[in-house]
Amino acid sequence: MKVGVVGASGYVGGEIVRLLSAHPYVQLVQATSESRAGKYVASVHPNLRKRTTLRFSKIADLEPCDLLFLALPHGRAVGLIQHMRAIAPRIVDLSADFRLKQKTEYPKWYGYEHPHPSLLEEAVYGLPELHRQQIRDAWLVSGVGCLATSVILGLAPLFKHGLVREHMVIAEGKLGSSAGGSAPSLASHHPERSGVVRSYEPTGHRHTAEICQELAFGKSPAVMLSATACEMVRGILSTCHVFLKHDLDDKAIWRVYREEYGDEPFIRIVKERQGVYRYPEPKIVAGSNFCDIGFERDPHSDRLVVISAIDNLMKGAAGSAVQAMNVMFGFEETTALEFTGLHP
Amino acid sequence: MKVGVVGASGYVGGEIVRLLSAHPYVQLVQATSESRAGKYVASVHPNLRKRTTLRFSKIADLEPCDLLFLALPHGRAVGLIQHMRAIAPRIVDLSADFRLKQKTEYPKWYGYEHPHPSLLEEAVYGLPELHRQQIRDAWLVSGVGCLATSVILGLAPLFKHGLVREHMVIAEGKLGSSAGGSAPSLASHHPERSGVVRSYEPTGHRHTAEICQELAFGKSPAVMLSATACEMVRGILSTCHVFLKHDLDDKAIWRVYREEYGDEPFIRIVKERQGVYRYPEPKIVAGSNFCDIGFERDPHSDRLVVISAIDNLMKGAAGSAVQAMNVMFGFEETTALEFTGLHP
Amino acid sequence: MKVGVVGASGYVGGEIVRLLSAHPYVQLVQATSESRAGKYVASVHPNLRKRTTLRFSKIADLEPCDLLFLALPHGRAVGLIQHMRAIAPRIVDLSADFRLKQKTEYPKWYGYEHPHPSLLEEAVYGLPELHRQQIRDAWLVSGVGCLATSVILGLAPLFKHGLVREHMVIAEGKLGSSAGGSAPSLASHHPERSGVVRSYEPTGHRHTAEICQELAFGKSPAVMLSATACEMVRGILSTCHVFLKHDLDDKAIWRVYREEYGDEPFIRIVKERQGVYRYPEPKIVAGSNFCDIGFERDPHSDRLVVISAIDNLMKGAAGSAVQAMNVMFGFEETTALEFTGLHP
Amino acid sequence: MKVGVVGASGYVGGEIVRLLSAHPYVQLVQATSESRAGKYVASVHPNLRKRTTLRFSKIADLEPCDLLFLALPHGRAVGLIQHMRAIAPRIVDLSADFRLKQKTEYPKWYGYEHPHPSLLEEAVYGLPELHRQQIRDAWLVSGVGCLATSVILGLAPLFKHGLVREHMVIAEGKLGSSAGGSAPSLASHHPERSGVVRSYEPTGHRHTAEICQELAFGKSPAVMLSATACEMVRGILSTCHVFLKHDLDDKAIWRVYREEYGDEPFIRIVKERQGVYRYPEPKIVAGSNFCDIGFERDPHSDRLVVISAIDNLMKGAAGSAVQAMNVMFGFEETTALEFTGLHP
Numbered sequence A, B, C, D: 001m002k003v004g005v006v007g008a009s010g011y012v013g014g015e016i017v018r019l020l021s022a023h024p025y026v027q028l029v030q031a032t033s034e035s036r037a038g039k040y041v042a043s044v045h046p047n048l049r050k051r052t053t054l055r056f057s058k059i060a061d062l063e064p065c066d067l068l069f070l071a072l073p074h075g076r077a078v079g080l081i082q083h084m085r086a087i088a089p090r091i092v093d094l095s096a097d098f099r100l101k102q103k104t105e106y107p108k109w110y111g112y113e114h115p116h117p118s119l120l121e122e123a124v125y126g127l128p129e130l131h132r133q134q135i136r137d138a139w140l141v142s143g144v145g146c147l148a149t150s151v152i153l154g155l156a157p158l159f160k161h162g163l164v165r166e167h168m169v170i171a172e173g174k175l176g177s178s179a180g181g182s183a184p185s186l187a188s189h190h191p192e193r194s195g196v197v198r199s200y201e202p203t204g205h206r207h208t209a210e211i212c213q214e215l216a217f218g219k220s221p222a223v224m225l226s227a228t229a230c231e232m233v234r235g236i237l238s239t240c241h242v243f244l245k246h247d248l249d250d251k252a253i254w255r256v257y258r259e260e261y262g263d264e265p266f267i268r269i270v271k272e273r274q275g276v277y278r279y280p281e282p283k284i285v286a287g288s289n290f291c292d293i294g295f296e297r298d299p300h301s302d303r304l305v306v307i308s309a310i311d312n313l314m315k316g317a318a319g320s321a322v323q324a325m326n327v328m329f330g331f332e333e334t335t336a337l338e339f340t341g342l343h344p
Helices: A011-020 A077-087 A105-110 A117-122 A128-137 A146-160 A207-215 A250-261 A314-329 B011-020 B077-087 B105-110 B117-122 B128-137 B146-160 B207-215 B250-261 B314-328 C011-020 C077-087 C105-110 C117-122 C128-137 C146-160 C207-215 C250-261 C314-329 D011-020 D077-087 D105-110 D117-122 D128-137 D146-160 D207-214 D250-261 D314-328
Strands: A002-006 A027-032 A067-070 A090-093 A140-142 A164-175 A198-201 A222-229 A236-244 A267-269 A291-297 A303-310 B002-006 B027-032 B067-070 B090-093 B140-142 B168-175 B198-201 B222-229 B236-243 B267-269 B291-297 B303-310 C002-006 C027-032 C067-070 C090-093 C140-142 C168-175 C198-201 C222-229 C236-243 C267-269 C291-297 C303-310 D002-006 D027-032 D067-070 D090-093 D140-142 D168-175 D198-201 D222-229 D236-243 D267-269 D291-297 D303-310
Touching (some): A002 A011, A002 A077, A011 A027, A067 A314, A077 A090, A128 A146, A128 A314, A146 A164, A146 A250, A164 A207, A207 A222, A250 A267, B011 B314, B067 B077, B067 B314, B077 B090, B090 B314, B105 B207, B128 B314, B146 B207, B146 B236, B146 B250, C002 C011, C002 C077, C011 C027, C077 C090, C140 C314, C146 C222, C146 C250, C146 C303, C146 C314, C198 D236, C303 C314, D002 D077, D011 D314, D090 D314, D146 D222, D146 D250, D146 D303, D207 D222
Parallel strands (some): A067 A090, A090 A140, B168 B222, C002 C027, C002 C067, C267 C291
Antiparallel strands (some): A236 A303, B236 B303, B291 B303, C198 C222, C236 C303, D291 D303
16 A cells, blocks of 8 residues: 655654554655655654655655645645545545534634635544544545644543533643644744743634534533643643533543543553552653543542643644554554553 | 751752842851751752851751741641740741641641641731731741742732632642652652653642632632643743633733732733743743743633743742741842843 | 563663563563562553553562563672573573673672673673674673663774774763663752753763773773763763774775674664754664764864764663564564654 | 943843843943844843843944943954944953954864954953953953863863873863754754754864863863753753873862862862762753862773863853953952852
């Protein structure tokens, strides 16, 4: 099976290349970068030295293949989608261009009118844990928002089971610097970024739209999202505060999560009574496709705190995308995603 | 004026020594450490080389002086207080032993019955921004909880003005490793602690008690506190979510903060329209006694997000304590607290 | 094939468990920890959740198997070796107990008389790049010193080809905190260790002995080693300064390295004319078994600077050990060592 | 006394502004930035909020004052020097434009012919520890190179006393990211720069020229310099390897350092027998003007390792410059430089 990556010089594109280069059933035949065309992929992603001898090509040079991953900036894929479809019958687009079902959300959150609203119906939100069946048969699968993924996977069982009072969540995501992409700026300049805990989107984060969409099990949720940048390169920890309709104890909550996620290969419920690792930590999942989820009932109120950790470039982007590809083509879902993370 | 520090080998004690060693009106005459007695203070706090030649003494060796700072573990000061009072007529105790007014809070949050409840009435909570008048005349001033300080200072104007719906706040504190003290453990072992974003008290944090007490302007607030450890040594960023009773715009909220804090030397309202530094950051206040406070109105709901940043060892402990001492003795309040922080 | 790990609760032992748990031809049947016996391996190494359900056993419970990895503190394996040999016919010992050929080096560098000097002749230094043939047939393979590995691999071609004036090298290793092991101490306490660049062994580092041994191609070298701790968890960068006998240009030096390492699966010569990644970096090899080597000729003198980067827990310990096992049993040498590292 | 800073939006310029804003005898009346003219200084250096209300002006707007600090890129000051001298009778230039005495060094190391070689004779290298008398009377004082400063101060006593064999030193500087200035680039992009130990100038570092000049006590030294970037924002640790002519013990070396530096307010000899802080560390001097110097004799050879730590923006730039100003105007040399650094 032949696959291409469009926009492979960025962090998400590079991560897909890394994963595919170790995928036993897939041949990565092309990786584009308009600005680096002609250069070795490994000159931009130095971890891939001795792993791939591929050079970047241009979009104009794309040759027919079985699947294309699009890892372009938001707003770019939407204009290229028909062209891409002519090159490959199946597409996984990692931008936000096909994540939202309601076309009215695009001007609200992304500042543009969606030119192909009919495709929004065809596209499937690429989280296998929620849409495995649809992904299997889709030609167009949307990648996921990294912060959104951590919140959605953390809360979906609770919302699905109707356990959350007022359908409201206050979610605070703490993100590593790779979530900001590969383009340097003053905000990402090391002396300015190193060691910060920086509130960068206290309100108005675009992923709110995705989260509302994916947690709406019959009723639209109220999602209060805030994002804070922390000192790490990869990783997201989301701390989500919900209030329970009924006074559920730990066991009852466990049961809900186990029911929904018991068979999921990439979700681990992390909740230990003691020790250093009793809740999820992004450091532990860095490089892996895991989403670790934990929770704690507030003994002084009806609050439930749900904590989830992912690697933003993996489960929050490239990992879920490759997982979706595995689903689309009937491969074992964990293929090329077996890396377990490091300790320490 | 002669001053002593009891428990000077810890981080807070060392910070008080550092501040006092540059204080023009105060002579630091003794600094105790039971385990390091006889050793140079600078052998434990190497930044103080060439600054002080003081050696640690023992509590048993304390000589009369004008004021004692107690920087002992929680539960230690309460048993020593009468002894200490015999040595110095005025005391600033940095533990939690005299922070709470209600004796019933001690068994609930700290696990012990308070043996001197009458002293709880005499003690003043040592945040000059809230209790300047009382501190001036107190013989016993309590230090402040670091996480509590960031939340209290961030929200006091809103609660005082009765602007918060249901008197409820969901507050998430992100803390540096020095907040855990100077004793090594697996959780603080560098390979385990470096680079983490670790949820360590999703619920049940003791500072809840202080926050409730200090934000109770007539009515008891509902404080939902969570604490997350981040990769930094000094610093706290608290992100506080409240819902407004009335739809206030930025200007109206500014006005409230300016009214309460306009003359405060250590509070800065940080809210810029653009740029990297538009919200408070603990990195920028590290080493200083500032509390930077910012806020953002959620355009999609009635939520107001308040963000406050302090150095936990300074404004959250030693800095506020020295500030309180300055108030108690009529010194210029900023004396020895002028350090402005570094950039970058 | 059945394998066991003795001392699996430390970082090196945990890393071996991680590697073996993904090894297709090996079954990890036992992992000992005297202090954690009975607990899940994944409770100590949380990255292994959902990967292994093994529990720690005790040395006393070891059952016969095909190979044992010993990951015990220096001086422990030497006393247990005959006992271990009775359990498994082949052993890879990761301590320093069997690294040195000369028994006189043990009192000098490790402070003990070696009780089994005859075994020192049987043991093979476990760096496949230098001793592949001998490893194949050895029953006892010694693990490698992490700092030593980076220096040895960086310089072996130059010393082997007799290019170094006075056989002297000044080598400075910069090490991450995991090289200090898993036991907490004041030096490793996060507030003390975070952000440091700390000279901790300017002279007298024990790995000097190994380096001298492995770089002695006919003549004993003069190795001036210094070690500095840096802010990272995994990784070593060694900067080695040698003076050339003859004025070799880049091409000539390239040729020497290519001759020695051209077929090595885990050595990459990294030397680019421009860009951010033109020299080796430990960050890029973290988690992988690569040793990246680069060099630069000083245009103002006859100095050659050789730079080499490894992950101390991988190529500097567990990775080389598993590589050695692959050699011993005739597996493809890269088996279970394919992880390529992350970017960023 | 009125003072101005030219080029105040960079890190060194900002640091001078910070120091002067707390200087009791100096009034900072102007701070220029061509790109930020009109904006508040505190909008670029957020630590200065509430400390200064100064706005950036342009060079064209400079008004006469008593002294100007020039903090411009290399090669800029040399063209402006006569213009600046017309504005202020005394100048401290922090670039490299007036550091070197030999005009032939400029094309060699900095790539340009020096247009005013006669000024090189008038300019004084601004390290008070070496040139206090000349600084006092100079109209033009040159700032110092940060890496150079750490090496020069570490080794000057040894070279002055003629103790170093072959006048040779192998010096490895480990630098924080602020040494690279305030302009973002891929190399400084946080995901790329965070956690690295990156060899960026293994040979050919420009500061070689300064070091050779300042360590030439009668005989030109051989300086083998290498520079490695580490994970820290502020700070330099230099590890310098020299070989001793005679076998000096610790006491004899101590005596040499004490003779040269015994009265220096900003130099501390750090050499303790045990403990975590037995050698100099940049973390401990961050924000301060200290240069901490330690050493260790290699028991296995005639090598002496000298370790020195500074804050590159302070003792390595702005701190030394303000110290020089204090000398020039007869102020107490430590004025405005009293900050002692933080622990932890």
